[in-house]
Amino acid sequence: MQATFNQTLIELVLGDITQENTDAIVNAANSCLAGGAGVDGAIHRAGGPAIMAECRQIGACPTGQAVITTGGNLKARYVIHTVGPIYRGGTHNETHLLESAYKNSLKLARKKGLQSIAFPAISCGIYAYPIHEAAHLALKSCVEFVRVNTEIQLIRHVLFDQRTFDIFAHEFKKLT
Ligand code: AR6
Numbered sequence: 001m002q003a004t005f006n007q008t009l010i011e012l013v014l015g016d017i018t019q020e021n022t023d024a025i026v027n028a029a030n031s032c033l034a035g036g037a038g039v040d041g042a043i044h045r046a047g048g049p050a051i052m053a054e055c056r057q058i059g060a061c062p063t064g065q066a067v068i069t070t071g072g073n074l075k076a077r078y079v080i081h082t083v084g085p086i087y088r089g090g091t092h093n094e095t096h097l098l099e100s101a102y103k104n105s106l107k108l109a110r111k112k113g114l115q116s117i118a119f120p121a122i123s124c125g126i127y128a129y130p131i132h133e134a135a136h137l138a139l140k141s142c143v144e145f146v147r148v149n150t151e152i153q154l155i156r157h158v159l160f161d162q163r164t165f166d167i168f169a170h171e172f173k174k175l176t
Helices: 038-047 049-058 094-111 131-148 162-175
Strands: 002-005 008-014 024-028 066-070 078-082 116-119 154-159
Touching: 002 131, 002 162, 008 131, 008 162, 024 038, 038 049, 049 066, 066 094, 078 094, 094 116, 094 131, 131 154, 131 162, 154 162
Parallel strands: 008 154, 024 078, 024 116, 116 154
Antiparallel strands: 002 008, 066 078
16 A cells, blocks of 8 residues: 655555665664664564674663664664553553654664655554554654655555554555
8 A cells, every 4th residue: 555745655564674675774773773573583583692782882862862882783774763652541642742753763774865765654662652542653653754855755554463454554654
């Protein structure tokens, strides 16, 4: 499923983000950049120890911010590590923090001159963000960004399971 917004193709696919060949893939990290389970674990396993070595040098990343490392053994040249909010009832600035995680990742990609980027469903696993709302915010953040920034040509949302894909697809149709 895909649609063009301004100059950027936004695409939804079902799959494993570690296999993506976009310039960068985004990691749903924690603020210590310490590695973990979920997509974070999968990216470090597939990318090898060079990524963690760079994360240790960087040290930390506050929630809603993003940092960049090389892609190690991945096909993607870079990994952008962002930290989504832990969902705590929706009254702890979660909306703003999730939007910031997407937008700051995109800003960093633009700053690096990258043309394509793949996102997982940030905060939708261990951090327990309600998926409908997270999908809406993810897509809205990307569409808002590409309305005013034309450098990135492809944003791919890589959803790991059918249910998450279907929810993203439902929210995507509302925007097209
Ligand atoms: N490719 C694409 N998506 C994936 C993959 C994969 N290989 N593996 C899992 N997902 P989560 P969070 C999906 O829990 O909620 C870590 O321990 C998964 O099905 O990875 O932001 C970090 O260190 C879900 O839809 O990230 C943090 O402590 C989505 O990716 C914490 O988890 C996000 O799930 C971050 O939690």
